[in-house]
Amino acid sequence: MTSSATPAAAEGGGRAGPAADVGRWFATATRKPLDAPGPARGGPRRQAWGPMEGADYGRRSPADEVDAALALLRDRPVAVLTGAGMSTGSGLPDYRGREAVPRSPMTYQEFIGHDLARRRYWARSTVGWEQFRRARPGPAHRLLAALHATAFPNTAVITQNVDGLHAAAGSDPVVDLHGRLDRVRCQQCDALSSRTALHQRMLSMNPQLAARLPELAAEAAQAPDGDAEVDRTSSFRYPPCPLCGGILKPDVVFFGESARREVVGAAFAALEAADALLVLGSSLTVQSGLRFVRAARRQDQPVVILNDGPTRADAEATLRLHGRLEEVLARWVHAAGAPLP
Template structure:
C-alpha cells in the first residue's frame, strides 16, 4: 500500500467558507473596523425584522413619532401591543452573531460598534460601549419631565392596570410589539409618569423623529477614525444608518456588507456577502483565531 493511501483525509471545508468570506477576514485582519449592525443580526435571537429575509413581506408599519405624541388612542394602541410583546422580547438572548462581534472587539479587530437595534443584545453579549443609535427599549422616558426609568418597572405597573391582558395570543412584531385587533386594544389602560403624571414613551427614536445630533456626531467620529466599515444585517433602507456608509465611501474606507438580501448601499460596498449572520461571523472569528 502506498503512503499516499494511508494519508488522513483533509478536514471538510466549512459550509460558510468562500472567497467572499476570506476577503471579509482579510479586511478584519487589518484591525480598526467599525461595525454597523441592523435588525438582521437579531433575527437569530427570535426578534423579527421589517425588511430582511424574514421581514420582507411582513404586513404593518411602525408607529411614527407624530402619531404617538398627537393621539391618546395611538398611545393606547402602542402600549397595548408593546406590553403584549414585551415578555418575548425581554427573553431574547444574544446569538452567535452578537458573540462573534464581541470576540472581534475584544481581539482588537473591531474598535467600535454602532447598532440600529433597540434590543440591547450587543450590550448583553458584553459590548457595553455599543452606540445604540436609535436608543433602547429597556428604558422609558417621560416627555414632560424627561425622567428616565426602567421598562421592567413600567411593565409591572401596566400588569397591575391591565390584569389578564397578557393572556391574549398575538404574533410578535419587530421592535417588541405584537399584532392586536382594535377591539383588544380598546380597554387598555396606559400608565402615566410616576413622578409628574406626564406621557411616557419608550426611550427609542421613532420613525419621523430625529436621532440626537450629539449621538450622530459621535458615530461620525468613530467612522472617521476607522480603517473599514462592516455592515451586519441591515438593508440600510433608512438614512440613519446609510449616512455612515456614505461617509465611509467618501473617505475611501472599504465597506463590507453581510446581509441576506440586497441593500441600499450595495453600489458603495467593496464586498457584499449574502449569508446568515451567526454562522458566517462565527466562521470569520475562527479564521481570525479569536474563537
C-alpha cells in the same frame, strides 16, 4: 427604527426560539379596532414594510470572497454598523427579511398626537414584554464580540437595534443609535425610567389584561396586525410621567423622529476613529444607517457589507458579501484562531 428598533430567514441571521415580534408593537394605529364604531383614527398611514419584491434571498458568497473581506478588515480599527438581521437568531423578527410580516410603522407624530395610538402601543408591548425580556444574544452577537479581541479592534458597534443584545454579548463600546426598549423617557421633562417598573405598574392598572396575559400573548403572536384582541382593548390604561405628568414613550426612535444628537455624535466619532466600516444584517433602507456608509466612502474608508438580501448601499460597498451572518462570522473567528463562542 428597528427591532430590531422597530423594525425569519432575515437580514443575515438565523433563528432561535421565538421572542416578541417587537415590530408589531410599533405598527400603525390608523386601522380602526374591529369592534369600534366610526371611521379609523390615528395619524397618517405610512407605506407598509415587508420583504423586498424580487429580492435574491439565500445567496452565499464564495469562500474566497469571505476570506478577502476578513483580510481587508484584519488588524485595523473597524466601526461596525448592525441592523435587525443580527437579532433574528435571538427570535426577534426584522422588517425587510424574506419572511418579514408586512406592517405600516407607527410614526412619532402618531404616538404623541393620538391617545388611541398610545393605548394600542402600550397594550401590545405589555402583552409581549415578558417574552421580549427573555431574548438572549444569538450566535451572531457572540461571534462579533469574539472578533473584536482577535481579528480586528472595533471603535464601536453602532446598532440600529433596540434590544441591548450586543452589550449583553460583550461588545464594547456599543452606540445604541435608535435607543433601548428597556428604558422609558418622558417627552416633557426628559426623565429616564425603567421599562420593567412601568410594566408592573401597567399590569396593576389593567387587571383584566394581566389575568389573561399568556392567552393574549399567544393570540397576538399569530394574528395579523390590527386583528389581535389586544388591539381592540381601547380601554387600556397607561400612566403619565410620575414627575411632571407628561407623556411616557419608550426610549427608542420612532419613524418621523430624529435620533438624539449626542448619540449620533458618538456614532460619527467612532467612524472617524476607524479605518474601515463593516455593515452586518441591515438593508440600509433608512437614512439613519445609510448615512454612515456614505460618510465612510467620503473618508475613503473601505466598506464591507454582509446581508441576506439587497441593501440600499450595494453599489457603494468595497466588498459585498451574501449569506448568513453566523456562518460568515464563524469562519472569520476560526481564521483568527479564536475558539468559537
